[in-house]
Amino acid sequence: MFKKRKSTYDHVLSEMDFNEDVFGISTYQWQEYSNSDTDEKQTLHGICRMCMQGDCATAVHLENGVVVKVEGREVPPNYGSLCPRGNSATMNLYNPYRVKTPLIRTNPEKGLNVDPMWKEVSWEEALDYTAKKLKEVRDEDPRGLAVCEGWGNRETIMRIPFRLAFGSPNEIGAHGSLCTVHYGTGLIHGNFPISVVDLEHCDYHITLGRSIGPNIATVPGTRKLTKALKRGMKLVVVDPRSSYEAAKGEWVPIRPGTDLAFLLGLAHSILFDVKIYDVWFLKNRTNGPYLIDDQGDYLRDEQTGKPMMWDLTDGIAKVFDAQFGNIALEGTYTVNGTEVKTGFEHIKEGFRDYTPEWAETISTVPAQDIRRIAKEFIEHARIGSTIEIEGFSFPFRPVSVNTERNVMNHRGGTYSDLVAKIINMLAGAIEVPGGCLGCGYRGPEALAPGPDGTMMPGYEAKDRPFVFPPDIGMHSFYPNSHTTPHLAAHALADPEKYYLTYEVKAWLNIGGNIIKYNANPEQYVNMMKKIPFSVSIAYHMDEPTIMSDVVLPEHSFMERSRVAPFWPQHQAASYEVHALQMLQRRQPVTPIYNTMHVDDIFTELAERIGILYGENGMYDYLNRDVDYIIKENGLNLREPYLLDINKKHTLSDIHELQVKSWKFGDGETMEDLERDGNIVKWQPKKTAYNYYYHPDNQTRHEFYIINLKRTADQLRKNLEKHQIKFPGVEDDSIVFDLYRPVPYWVPSSEFGVSEEYDLWAINWKTPYYSSDIGGVVGNPWLAEIYRKDPWEAVICLNSTTAQRKGVKDGDRVTVESRYGKLEGLVRISELFHPDAVGISGAYGMGTVQSNPLSKEGPLFNRLLTTKEDTLDSVSGGIEIAPCVKIVKKGGLA
Amino acid sequence: MRYGMLIDLTKCVGCNACTVACRNHNGTPSGISLHKIMKYEVGKFPHSKMKFLPMPCMQCENAPCEKACPIGATVKKSNGIVEVLADKCMGCRGCVAACPYDSRQFVWEIKNYYEQAPVTLFEKRKQKEFQKGTVVKCTFCQKRLEHGLEPACVSTCPSQCRIFGDLDDPGSELSKAIAAGNARPFREDLETNPSVYYING
Incomplete structure (x- = not known):
C-alpha cells in the first residue's frame, strides 16, 4: 500500500480499505465558508424538506446571518410542530460534508473508494464543460441521456422540462423499486x-x-x-x-x-x-x-x-x-x-x-x-x-x-x-x-x-403505451410499474437482451441515490462505470456523486427559494388539512458555499445546450407542465401568465407568474406570499371526499x-x-x-427455498430516516439519538430465535440471503416475530469522501436482488423480505 | 407560581422531536442533552410493546441536586425552576451523582457535532453559552418563558403530548389535566416532589 499524503480528508481516508491501484489523494480542498456580516436579527418563512412530504411550515431565525433556530409555525399543515428531522435542519445547512464548489474529475478510474482527484473549477467552466458534453450526446441521439431523479431533490420545477426539451424519454427514479405501492x-x-x-x-x-x-x-x-x-x-x-x-x-x-x-x-x-x-x-x-x-x-x-x-x-x-x-x-x-x-x-x-x-x-x-x-x-x-x-x-x-x-x-x-x-x-x-x-x-x-x-x-394503473424499442426503464414490458432503476441497470448491462438499440452516453443525477437505495449496490456501481459521462447535481458526496465526472453543487434546501402548492398528505387524512388549498413560500437563507439553485443550474445548462428558448424548449415545456399529482389544482402556469419562451427569466419572475396563475388565487401576488409565508384557501370539507363528485350509482x-x-x-x-x-x-x-382478474395466493420468491434460509429479513423506515432526504443519516443531531436507540442499526432477533441460534445480545453476526450479506451486532428483542431478522433504515456504505457517519451500520439493501423472477411483475417491485440465514462470527449460528 | 409539565404517555410516540428541538433551541455541545427519551420494551412476544419515557429535568421541589451542591451554585427559583449558576459552579459534580433522574450533565469539553470537521457557524454562536467544567441542565427553556413562549419540547411535539403551565393555579389547563388524567410524577417514592407529571400509557 502506498503512502498517502496528509490532507483534509485524512480522517476519512484512514477508515477506508484502499486497493493498491488507487490514485493519489485529491487536490480538492473544501473552501472554508464565511460568516455573513449583517448585524441583525431576522426571521424567514421556511418550508421544511427533511422528509418526502416536505410541507411543514417553519420559521427560520437568524442572528448576524447565522441560523440560530428553526421551528414550526402555528399555521397549517403542522400547526407549530416539527419532527426530529425537521428540528435538525440547521445541521443540514451547516453540514461540512456538503459539496462546496463545482468539481471536475481528473482521475479516469471510478469507484466508491477511488479518489476522483477533483479539480475545483468556476461555475462557468463547469457549466460550459457539462453543456458541451451533453450537447455532443444530444447531437448524436438525444435518447443517450438518462436523468436519474430522487427524493434528495423533488423541488425542482425544471427537471422534467429540461429532459423533454433535450428529447430523451429516459427518466429513472432512483428509489422507487423499493416502494412500488401505487x-x-x-x-x-x-x-x-x-x-x-x-x-x-x-x-x-x-x-x-x-x-x-x-x-x-x-x-x-x-x-x-x-x-x-x-x-x-x-x-x-x-x-x-x-x-x-x-x-x-x-x-x-x-x-x-x-x-x-x-x-x-x-x-x-x-x-x-x-x-x-x-x-x-x-x-x-x-x-x-x-x-x-x-x-x-x-x-x-x-x-x-x-x-x-x-x-x-x-x-x-x-x-x-x-x-x-x-x-x-x-x-x-x-x-x-x-x-x-x-x-x-x-x-x-x-x-x-x-x-x-x-x-x-x-x-x-x-x-x-x-x-x-x-x-x-x-x-x-x-x-x-x-x-x-x-x-x-x-x-x-x-x-x-x-x-x-x-x-x-x-x-x-x-x-x-x-x-x-x-x-x-x-x-x-x-x-x-x-x-x-x-x-x-x-x-x-x-x-x-x-x-x-x-x-x-x-x-400508474393506466397502461403506458407500448413503445418499441423500449426506454431504458423497460416500461413497455411493465406498463404499470413504478420507477425501474433495476431494469435500467439490467438493460444497460446487456442492451441486446433488452432490445435497447442505442447507448446511454450521459447520466444526469439529481437528488437520487441509485446505488445505496436499491438492491445489489455493486450492480449500479458497475453500471455507472460503463456510462461515458455522468454529472451530479449534488448536495453532498454520496455514492452516485463520487462516480460522476462533473459535480454541480446545489443549494441545500434552506438556501433554495421555493413556492409550492400543498399536496394532500401521505400518511393520513383529517380536517387539519382536508380540503386545504394552499401556497407556501420558502424565503432562502443566503447560501454559505459556492452553490447554485437547482433550477438555475438547469436553466444555465439548457441555454448553453441550445434548448432553453422557442417551441419545444425548456420554457415551452414549463408552460405546458401540469402537476402530476393534483392536476389542475397545482401550481401550473396558464394564460395570461405564461412565460415568454424567447427571453430569459429569473426564478423570481417565474414564481410571480406561478402565483398569479394559481387556480385558487384571488388576485394575490408574491408580495402577499412573502409577507404571510402562505396563501390559504379552505375549500368546503365535502370536496375532500371524491364520492361527492360522483355520488350514488354514478x-x-x-x-x-x-x-x-x-x-x-x-x-x-x-x-x-x-x-x-x-x-x-x-x-x-x-x-x-x-x-389474473381474481387475486389469489402467490408465495413470494422467498418461500420454498432451501431449509438453511430459515428466517426472513425485514426492514422499516424510522423516525430518523424516513427516506433519502436531507442527508439524515449523516446528520449528527440525529446520529446522536439513533446510535443510542435500542433498535437502530443493529440486527434484531426474537429471544427464542437467538436462543435457537446460540447468539447473545451484542454478538457480531453475518446475515446472508441468497443474493448478498451484511454484518452487524445482535439486539435481542421481544418486539420481533421469531421468523424475522429486523434491520432498520438504510445505514452503511459511503464513499471515500463522504461523511463518516454515512458509513456506519448495516445496509439492509445488500440482502436484496433485482432478478426479474423475484419481482412483482405488475409494479416492478423488488422483494423486500428475503429469506436469510444468520451466522455468528467465528462460529455457527 | 410553580411551572410544571404534564406528559401524556398514551400520546407520546417516542419520536425524539423534543430532544432535537431542545438541542436546536439550546445549542448544546455534542454529547450534552438537556432532554432524553428512555426507550424500552415490555412483555414477552407476542404481547410485547415499545415504551417511551421522555425526561426533561423534573424541577423537583425537594431537589437532591440543590442539597448536594456545597456552594449554592444550584438554586431553586420562586417559579419552581431549578437552575445552575454557571459562574458559581466549580464542577465538583456532586449534583450529577445526586440527581436520581440523570437530568444533569457535566461539560467536560465543548465538542463539535461534526466531530472531525471545523465548528459550524451555528455552534460557533451557541457554544459561547456553555462553560467547560460546569454542570448544565434543563430549565424549561426559561429564556423562552421570559418571551411568553412554551419550552421548545412542548411547542414542537407532533403528538401534542405535553401541557405546560402553573401547578399552583388549580384552574390552569395543566392542573386540570393532571387531575383528570390521574397523572403522577416519575418515581414518586423518592419524595423529590417533581414538577413533571405523567399520564401512564
Missing part, C-alpha cells in the same frame, strides 16, 4: 401516490407494512393519529415488528412476506363467516354485478357493446345503465344459452379456500384472530349509515385497511393491495367519510366513469380486477406483433400469472 390506488381511487385512512371519522383501522405517522415520525400523521386514538379509534397493526404504531394499538405479529395470505383470510372470513357486506355499495358502485364471459371478460351486449348485469326482478341480463328492478350481485345465470357468473361471484369463489385456518398456516396469525378482526371490521363499518357534511349526505363507513411498501414489495404484492381494496369495498369504505381515501387529487376527474361505467384507471370501482387482464392481453399482443420475448425471464408465465 397500482391499487390508481385503479380504485384514481389517485397517486397512495391511499390513506380518514382519521377524522375512522373507528377501526387496520394497517400493514406502512406508517400512519409515528413509525416515521411525520408531524401531520402523528397529530392526526393521536387525536383519532383519543377519540377512541381502534388501531390494528399487522406487522412482524411491534412498531411505534403497534405500541398505540393491537399488535398482530405476522411472518414476514405473508400479508397476502392474511388479507385473503380476512376477505374470506367477511364473505363466509361474517356474511355481512355493503350490498348497496357493491351493486351500485362496483363492477361486482357485471356478468363475466368464459374468457374472463365482461359479457357485453351485442348491439351496444356495454357490459351487462342480471336483473333479478325481470330475470334477464341488461346493459349496466338500464333500469333495474333488483341487480344480482351473486350467482350464476344463463344468458344466450351460456352460464355466466357475476364478477362478485368469481371473487367469492376465488376466495372460498382461503380460510383463516389456511391463512394461519402461512402467516402464523391465529385463525381466531383473523375471524375476530373480520367481525370487528364489519361491525365498525356501520353499513347503511350516512353522515351529512355541509348539507351533502355521504355513506358513513368508519373503517379502513391500508397497505404499503412492506406488503407490496413482494411477488404478488399488488394483489395484497388489491385484496385490501376488496375488503374496503366489502365495507363500502371507499372515498367516503371514515374510510379509505386516495391521498392526492380531490376533484371530478378521479372517479369519472368511462364507457363501461367503471372509473378510468389513473396514474361511477363504479373495479371489484373484479379486469384491468389486470386487459393489460396482459394487450402486452401479449404487442410481444407477438414485434415477435419478441419478454426480456429477462425464462418463461413469461411468471409475469403473466400476476395479471
Whole structure:
C-alpha cells in the first residue's frame, strides 16, 4: 500500500480499505465558508424538506446571518410542530460534508473508494464543460441521456422540462423499486401516490407494512393519529415488528412476506363467516354485478357493446345503465344459452379456500384472530349509515385497511393491495367519510366513469403505451410499474437482451441515490462505470456523486427559494388539512458555499445546450407542465401568465407568474406570499371526499380486477406483433400469472427455498430516516439519538430465535440471503416475530469522501436482488423480505 | 407560581422531536442533552410493546441536586425552576451523582457535532453559552418563558403530548389535566416532589 499524503480528508481516508491501484489523494480542498456580516436579527418563512412530504411550515431565525433556530409555525399543515428531522435542519445547512464548489474529475478510474482527484473549477467552466458534453450526446441521439431523479431533490420545477426539451424519454427514479405501492390506488381511487385512512371519522383501522405517522415520525400523521386514538379509534397493526404504531394499538405479529395470505383470510372470513357486506355499495358502485364471459371478460351486449348485469326482478341480463328492478350481485345465470357468473361471484369463489385456518398456516396469525378482526371490521363499518357534511349526505363507513411498501414489495404484492381494496369495498369504505381515501387529487376527474361505467384507471394503473424499442426503464414490458432503476441497470448491462438499440452516453443525477437505495449496490456501481459521462447535481458526496465526472453543487434546501402548492398528505387524512388549498413560500437563507439553485443550474445548462428558448424548449415545456399529482389544482402556469419562451427569466419572475396563475388565487401576488409565508384557501370539507363528485350509482370501482387482464392481453399482443420475448425471464408465465382478474395466493420468491434460509429479513423506515432526504443519516443531531436507540442499526432477533441460534445480545453476526450479506451486532428483542431478522433504515456504505457517519451500520439493501423472477411483475417491485440465514462470527449460528 | 409539565404517555410516540428541538433551541455541545427519551420494551412476544419515557429535568421541589451542591451554585427559583449558576459552579459534580433522574450533565469539553470537521457557524454562536467544567441542565427553556413562549419540547411535539403551565393555579389547563388524567410524577417514592407529571400509557 502506498503512502498517502496528509490532507483534509485524512480522517476519512484512514477508515477506508484502499486497493493498491488507487490514485493519489485529491487536490480538492473544501473552501472554508464565511460568516455573513449583517448585524441583525431576522426571521424567514421556511418550508421544511427533511422528509418526502416536505410541507411543514417553519420559521427560520437568524442572528448576524447565522441560523440560530428553526421551528414550526402555528399555521397549517403542522400547526407549530416539527419532527426530529425537521428540528435538525440547521445541521443540514451547516453540514461540512456538503459539496462546496463545482468539481471536475481528473482521475479516469471510478469507484466508491477511488479518489476522483477533483479539480475545483468556476461555475462557468463547469457549466460550459457539462453543456458541451451533453450537447455532443444530444447531437448524436438525444435518447443517450438518462436523468436519474430522487427524493434528495423533488423541488425542482425544471427537471422534467429540461429532459423533454433535450428529447430523451429516459427518466429513472432512483428509489422507487423499493416502494412500488401505487397500482391499487390508481385503479380504485384514481389517485397517486397512495391511499390513506380518514382519521377524522375512522373507528377501526387496520394497517400493514406502512406508517400512519409515528413509525416515521411525520408531524401531520402523528397529530392526526393521536387525536383519532383519543377519540377512541381502534388501531390494528399487522406487522412482524411491534412498531411505534403497534405500541398505540393491537399488535398482530405476522411472518414476514405473508400479508397476502392474511388479507385473503380476512376477505374470506367477511364473505363466509361474517356474511355481512355493503350490498348497496357493491351493486351500485362496483363492477361486482357485471356478468363475466368464459374468457374472463365482461359479457357485453351485442348491439351496444356495454357490459351487462342480471336483473333479478325481470330475470334477464341488461346493459349496466338500464333500469333495474333488483341487480344480482351473486350467482350464476344463463344468458344466450351460456352460464355466466357475476364478477362478485368469481371473487367469492376465488376466495372460498382461503380460510383463516389456511391463512394461519402461512402467516402464523391465529385463525381466531383473523375471524375476530373480520367481525370487528364489519361491525365498525356501520353499513347503511350516512353522515351529512355541509348539507351533502355521504355513506358513513368508519373503517379502513391500508397497505404499503412492506406488503407490496413482494411477488404478488399488488394483489395484497388489491385484496385490501376488496375488503374496503366489502365495507363500502371507499372515498367516503371514515374510510379509505386516495391521498392526492380531490376533484371530478378521479372517479369519472368511462364507457363501461367503471372509473378510468389513473396514474400508474393506466397502461403506458407500448413503445418499441423500449426506454431504458423497460416500461413497455411493465406498463404499470413504478420507477425501474433495476431494469435500467439490467438493460444497460446487456442492451441486446433488452432490445435497447442505442447507448446511454450521459447520466444526469439529481437528488437520487441509485446505488445505496436499491438492491445489489455493486450492480449500479458497475453500471455507472460503463456510462461515458455522468454529472451530479449534488448536495453532498454520496455514492452516485463520487462516480460522476462533473459535480454541480446545489443549494441545500434552506438556501433554495421555493413556492409550492400543498399536496394532500401521505400518511393520513383529517380536517387539519382536508380540503386545504394552499401556497407556501420558502424565503432562502443566503447560501454559505459556492452553490447554485437547482433550477438555475438547469436553466444555465439548457441555454448553453441550445434548448432553453422557442417551441419545444425548456420554457415551452414549463408552460405546458401540469402537476402530476393534483392536476389542475397545482401550481401550473396558464394564460395570461405564461412565460415568454424567447427571453430569459429569473426564478423570481417565474414564481410571480406561478402565483398569479394559481387556480385558487384571488388576485394575490408574491408580495402577499412573502409577507404571510402562505396563501390559504379552505375549500368546503365535502370536496375532500371524491364520492361527492360522483355520488350514488354514478361511477363504479373495479371489484373484479379486469384491468389486470386487459393489460396482459394487450402486452401479449404487442410481444407477438414485434415477435419478441419478454426480456429477462425464462418463461413469461411468471409475469403473466400476476395479471389474473381474481387475486389469489402467490408465495413470494422467498418461500420454498432451501431449509438453511430459515428466517426472513425485514426492514422499516424510522423516525430518523424516513427516506433519502436531507442527508439524515449523516446528520449528527440525529446520529446522536439513533446510535443510542435500542433498535437502530443493529440486527434484531426474537429471544427464542437467538436462543435457537446460540447468539447473545451484542454478538457480531453475518446475515446472508441468497443474493448478498451484511454484518452487524445482535439486539435481542421481544418486539420481533421469531421468523424475522429486523434491520432498520438504510445505514452503511459511503464513499471515500463522504461523511463518516454515512458509513456506519448495516445496509439492509445488500440482502436484496433485482432478478426479474423475484419481482412483482405488475409494479416492478423488488422483494423486500428475503429469506436469510444468520451466522455468528467465528462460529455457527 | 410553580411551572410544571404534564406528559401524556398514551400520546407520546417516542419520536425524539423534543430532544432535537431542545438541542436546536439550546445549542448544546455534542454529547450534552438537556432532554432524553428512555426507550424500552415490555412483555414477552407476542404481547410485547415499545415504551417511551421522555425526561426533561423534573424541577423537583425537594431537589437532591440543590442539597448536594456545597456552594449554592444550584438554586431553586420562586417559579419552581431549578437552575445552575454557571459562574458559581466549580464542577465538583456532586449534583450529577445526586440527581436520581440523570437530568444533569457535566461539560467536560465543548465538542463539535461534526466531530472531525471545523465548528459550524451555528455552534460557533451557541457554544459561547456553555462553560467547560460546569454542570448544565434543563430549565424549561426559561429564556423562552421570559418571551411568553412554551419550552421548545412542548411547542414542537407532533403528538401534542405535553401541557405546560402553573401547578399552583388549580384552574390552569395543566392542573386540570393532571387531575383528570390521574397523572403522577416519575418515581414518586423518592419524595423529590417533581414538577413533571405523567399520564401512564
